[in-house]
Amino acid sequence: MNELRTIRAKSGTNQEGTSAHNRRVLIEAIRLNGPLSRADLARATRLTKQTVSNLIESLEADGLVASEDVVRGARGQPSTPYRLVPEGAFALGVQIDRHLTRVVAVDLLGREVARAMANLPPGGPAEGSKLILRLIETVRQDLAGRIPESAHRLAGLGVAMPGPFGLEPSDDDTWMMAQWQDFPLVETLAAGTGLATSLQNDASACATAERMNGSADGLDHVVCIYFGYGIGAGLILGGELYTGSNRNAGEIGMVLFSRGGVQSPLEHRASLASLFQHLGLDSATTEAYAEVERLTLADDPRVLEWLAGAAADMRHAVHMVETIFDPETVILSGSAPEPLAKRLFAEMFPLIPSNADRQNRALPRLQLGMIGPWAVALGAAAEPIRRAFDPLFSAILKEAF
Amino acid sequence: MNELRTIRAKSGTNQEGTSAHNRRVLIEAIRLNGPLSRADLARATRLTKQTVSNLIESLEADGLVASEDVVRGARGQPSTPYRLVPEGAFALGVQIDRHLTRVVAVDLLGREVARAMANLPPGGPAEGSKLILRLIETVRQDLAGRIPESAHRLAGLGVAMPGPFGLEPSDDDTWMMAQWQDFPLVETLAAGTGLATSLQNDASACATAERMNGSADGLDHVVCIYFGYGIGAGLILGGELYTGSNRNAGEIGMVLFSRGGVQSPLEHRASLASLFQHLGLDSATTEAYAEVERLTLADDPRVLEWLAGAAADMRHAVHMVETIFDPETVILSGSAPEPLAKRLFAEMFPLIPSNADRQNRALPRLQLGMIGPWAVALGAAAEPIRRAFDPLFSAILKEAF
DNA sequence: CTTATTAAGTCAAATGGCTTGACTTAAATG
DNA sequence: CATTTAAGTCAAGCCATTTGACTTAATAAG
Numbered sequence: 001m002n003e004l005r006t007i008r009a010k011s012g013t014n015q016e017g018t019s020a021h022n023r024r025v026l027i028e029a030i031r032l033n034g035p036l037s038r039a040d041l042a043r044a045t046r047l048t049k050q051t052v053s054n055l056i057e058s059l060e061a062d063g064l065v066a067s068e069d070v071v072r073g074a075r076g077q078p079s080t081p082y083r084l085v086p087e088g089a090f091a092l093g094v095q096i097d098r099h100l101t102r103v104v105a106v107d108l109l110g111r112e113v114a115r116a117m118a119n120l121p122p123g124g125p126a127e128g129s130k131l132i133l134r135l136i137e138t139v140r141q142d143l144a145g146r147i148p149e150s151a152h153r154l155a156g157l158g159v160a161m162p163g164p165f166g167l168e169p170s171d172d173d174t175w176m177m178a179q180w181q182d183f184p185l186v187e188t189l190a191a192g193t194g195l196a197t198s199l200q201n202d203a204s205a206c207a208t209a210e211r212m213n214g215s216a217d218g219l220d221h222v223v224c225i226y227f228g229y230g231i232g233a234g235l236i237l238g239g240e241l242y243t244g245s246n247r248n249a250g251e252i253g254m255v256l257f258s259r260g261g262v263q264s265p266l267e268h269r270a271s272l273a274s275l276f277q278h279l280g281l282d283s284a285t286t287e288a289y290a291e292v293e294r295l296t297l298a299d300d301p302r303v304l305e306w307l308a309g310a311a312a313d314m315r316h317a318v319h320m321v322e323t324i325f326d327p328e329t330v331i332l333s334g335s336a337p338e339p340l341a342k343r344l345f346a347e348m349f350p351l352i353p354s355n356a357d358r359q360n361r362a363l364p365r366l367q368l369g370m371i372g373p374w375a376v377a378l379g380a381a382a383e384p385i386r387r388a389f390d391p392l393f394s395a396i397l398k399e400a401f
Numbered sequence: 402m403n404e405l406r407t408i409r410a411k412s413g414t415n416q417e418g419t420s421a422h423n424r425r426v427l428i429e430a431i432r433l434n435g436p437l438s439r440a441d442l443a444r445a446t447r448l449t450k451q452t453v454s455n456l457i458e459s460l461e462a463d464g465l466v467a468s469e470d471v472v473r474g475a476r477g478q479p480s481t482p483y484r485l486v487p488e489g490a491f492a493l494g495v496q497i498d499r500h501l502t503r504v505v506a507v508d509l510l511g512r513e514v515a516r517a518m519a520n521l522p523p524g525g526p527a528e529g530s531k532l533i534l535r536l537i538e539t540v541r542q543d544l545a546g547r548i549p550e551s552a553h554r555l556a557g558l559g560v561a562m563p564g565p566f567g568l569e570p571s572d573d574d575t576w577m578m579a580q581w582q583d584f585p586l587v588e589t590l591a592a593g594t595g596l597a598t599s600l601q602n603d604a605s606a607c608a609t610a611e612r613m614n615g616s617a618d619g620l621d622h623v624v625c626i627y628f629g630y631g632i633g634a635g636l637i638l639g640g641e642l643y644t645g646s647n648r649n650a651g652e653i654g655m656v657l658f659s660r661g662g663v664q665s666p667l668e669h670r671a672s673l674a675s676l677f678q679h680l681g682l683d684s685a686t687t688e689a690y691a692e693v694e695r696l697t698l699a700d701d702p703r704v705l706e707w708l709a710g711a712a713a714d715m716r717h718a719v720h721m722v723e724t725i726f727d728p729e730t731v732i733l734s735g736s737a738p739e740p741l742a743k744r745l746f747a748e749m750f751p752l753i754p755s756n757a758d759r760q761n762r763a764l765p766r767l768q769l770g771m772i773g774p775w776a777v778a779l780g781a782a783a784e785p786i787r788r789a790f791d792p793l794f795s796a797i798l799k800e801a802f
Numbered sequence: 803c804t805t806a807t808t809a810a811g812t813c814a815a816a817t818g819g820c821t822t823g824a825c826t827t828a829a830a831t832g
Numbered sequence: 833c834a835t836t837t838a839a840g841t842c843a844a845g846c847c848a849t850t851t852g853a854c855t856t857a858a859t860a861a862g
Contacts, residue, residue, distance in 0.1 A: 076809025477838025
C-alpha cells in the first residue's frame with residue numbers, strides 16, 4: 001500500500017546505534033571532566049564496568065583515548081585514568097567573510113593546529129572557491145607535514161559564513177555576500193576536498209567554538225551573541241546547536257529594535273558595520289579593523305558615542321534572548337577587535353532586570369567569550385568534530401539511504 | 402579517584418533503550434500517517450520487517466495498536482494496516498488559571514474523554530490544591546466509569562499554569578499567582594494522585610496541544626503564540642518541546658516592545674489582561690470573558706481601538722520569533738474568546754516582511770490554531786502521553802537512580 | 803607485620819534485540 | 833494458469849550489554 005505516498009517517520013535504531021552513543025558519551029565525559037578511570041566512567045554514565053572496559057579498549061585501539069599514569073592514594077586497586085588523544089581526530093574549518101577567508105585545522109580538542117588566511121579575490125564565489133580550495137590544500141599539507149597520520153583522521157570540513165541563507169537578496173545587502181548564497185558552495189568544497197562538508201552561519205560557529213573551548217564548556221542552554229561585522233546569536237539548546245528549519249535561527253541582527261522612536265534592525269546599530277559607518281571608514285578592510293582598535297584605545301569621542309548607543313541596544317538584546325530562551329548564561333563573543341569588545345561588554349552593565357535574575361545563579365547572566373578574528377573559523381572546524389564525537393540524538397539513528 | 406567530585410556526563414544506553422526508541426518511532430509514525438502496515442513501517446523507519454513484526458506484536462499485546470481490515474488492490478500479499486488504539490493509554494491534565502481550574506482526561510490520541518472545571522476558592526494554593534485533587538478524582542471516576550480498564554493505563558498527570566517559574570514575585574503581579582509559585586504543587590498533586598506529575602507553563606501546554614491535534618501536527622520547528630490572559634510562546638524545536646534551563650523559555654510577554662516611543666512588556670499591550678484593563682472590566686472573571694466576546698461581535702469601538710494596537714505589536718512579535726527561531730510556521734493559539742482571536746488574527750495581516758518570506762514555503766507564515774478555553778488543559782494532559790510515547794533523546798538513556 | 807577492607811578491573815557465560823536469508827502466503831497481471 | 837510482486841514468518845545467528853564470580857592491588861586497622 002501507499003506506494004507513492006511519503007511516510008513521515010523518524011528512523012529506528014539498533015545495537016550499532018547503542019554502541020555509537022555510548023562511545024560518544026565516554027568521549028564527551030572525558031572532554032568535560034578531564035582524565036577519568038573506567039570505574040569513574042561507569043558510574044557517571046550508568047554503564048557497567050565491563051561495557052566501559054570494552055568501549056575504552058576500542059577507543060584506545062582507534063587512537064582516541066590513552067591511559068595516563070596509575071593513580072594511587074585511595075583504598076582499593078589503583079585506577080588508570082584515560083585522557084583524550086588530541087591527535088585522534090582532526091577537522092578543517094573555513095570562514096568566509098565579506099572580503100577575506102580564513103582556514104584552520106583543529107584537533108580532537110578543538111585546538112588550532114594550522115591556519116591560513118587570504119583576501120577574497122574579485123570574481124565572486126567562482127574565483128573565491130578556487131582560492132579557498134588552495135588555502136585548504138595548504139593547511140592540509142601543513143597539517144600532514146607536522147602530523148603524518150592526520151590525513152587518515154580528518155573528520156570533515158566545516159564552513160561558516162554570514163547568514164541568512166536561502167533568501168532573495170535584499171537591497172540592504174551592502175556586503176556583496178548575495179552571490180555566495182546562490183553558489184553551490186558546499187558541493188564545490190566537498191567535491192574539491194573529498195571531505196564531508198557542512199555549512200552554518202558565523203554566529204553558530206562562534207557558539208560551537210565557545211562550547212568546545214570557551215565559556216560555554218559543557219553547558220546545555222547557552223545563547224552566544226556573535227558581535228562581528230554583523231550581529232547574530234548562536235544557540236545551544238538542550239545540549240545541541242539549534243539552527244532552525246532553514247539554518248537561519250538566531251539572526252537577531254534582523255530583529256527590529258526601537259531607540260528614540262526610530263525602528264531599525266539591531267544590526268544597523270550594534271555591529272562593526274554600524275561602527276565603520278559611524279566613523280566613515282571603508283567597510284571591513286583590515287585597515288578599518290585596525291583603525292577601530294586604535295580609536296578605541298584612544299577613547300575617541302565618536303567611538304564613545306557609538307558605544308553608548310550600541311550598549312543600550314545590546315542590553316535590550318540580552319534581555320530579549322534571556323526572556324525568550326531562558327539560558328544558563330549569555331555569552332558575548334565574536335570577531336571584533338578585543339579592546340572594543342571589552343569596552344562594549346563593560347558598557348552593557350548594569351543589565352536590564354529580567355527573568356534571569358534569580359538567586360542561586362551558578363553563572364553570571366552575561367559573560368565575555370572568545371573574542372578574536374579566528375573565533376568563527378575555529379568554530380567552523382569544531383563542527384565536524386562535534387558531529388562525529390558528541391552524543392547526539394541523530395547519531396543513534398540508522399542512516400538515510 | 403574523585404570520590405566527591407561530581408562528574409558531568411550523559412547517560413549511556415543499552416538494548417532496552419534501542420527497543421524503547423523503536424517502539425516510540427512506530428507509534429509516532431502511525432499517529433502521523435494514519436494506519437500503516439508492517440512493511441510500510443519497516444520502510445519508513447529503516448527497521449527490518451522482522452523487527453517491526455516483533456515490535457508490533459508486543460504493541461498489540463500491550464493494547465496500543467490494533468489491526469484493521471486487510472487491504473487488497475495491489476500485487477503481492479495484501480497488507481494489514483495497524484492503527485493506534487485510543488484506549489491504549491490515558492492521561493490527565495490540569496490547567497490552573499488565575500481564578501479557575503480545569504481538569505481533563507485524554508486518550509492516546511490526545512482527545513478529550515472527560516472534563517471538570519471549577520472556580521478556585523479563596524485560601525490560596527493550600528485550599529486550591531485540595532479542590533484540584535477533588536476535581537481530578539471526579540474526572541478519574543468519570544473516566545473509569547466509561548472505560549474500566551483505563552485505570553491501569555494512566556500515563557501521568559500534566560499540570561499547566563502561567564509562568565514564569567522560580568522568580569521573586571514582582572509588584573507587577575496582579576494575578577495573585579505568586580503564592581502558587583512557592584507552593585510545592587507538583588509534589589502535592591503527585592502524592593495526592595499517585596501519578597507521575599509534571600509542570601509546564603500554559604504556552605508550552607498550548608504548543609503540545611497544537612502538536613498533538615492541531616496545526617502543528619508532525620512539525621518539528623514551530624512557535625506557538627499563546628494568547629490568553631497573558632501572552633507567551635510554546636516552542637517546538639527540533640521536534641521536541643523546548644522549555645529552557647528553568648522552564649521559562651518562550652516568555653515573550655515579558656519582552657520589551659516599543660510603540661509610540663513608550664517601552665513596555667508585550668503582555669501589557671497584547672493580552673486579554675490588557676484588553677480587560679482597556680475596557681475597564683474586572684479582570685478575568687467569566688463574565689468579563691463573555692463581555693469581551695459580546696463587545697467584539699458588536700464591533701465596539703474600544704475593542705477595535707485595542708485591536709489595532711495589539712495587532713501592531715503582534716505583528717512585531719511574529720517578526721521577532723520568525724527571525725529568532727526560523728520556524729516552519731507560527732501558530733496563533735490560546736484561550737481568548739474565539740471571535741476576538743479570529744479578529745486579532747485577521748488584523749495581523751499583512752505581516753511584516755521577514756526572513757520567513759521565501760518561495761516554496763510549504764506552510765503559511767502564520768496560522769490560527771486551536772482556540773478555546775480548554776486548549777491549555779488539553780495540552781497539559783497531552784504532555785504525559787508525549788513523554789511516554791514520542792521518540793525522545795531522553796527516552797533512550799538509562800534512567801537516573 | 804599481618805589481616806581486613808575497599809575498590810579497579812577482568813573473565814566467561816548468558817541475555818536479549820536486531821539481522822539475515824530462505825520460505826510461505828496471497829494477490830494482481832498477462 | 834503461470835508469472836510476478838509484495839507481505840509477512842521462521843529459525844538460526846550476531847553482537848553489545850549484562851551478570852556474577854574472580855583477580856589484583858592498594859590502604860587501613862590491629
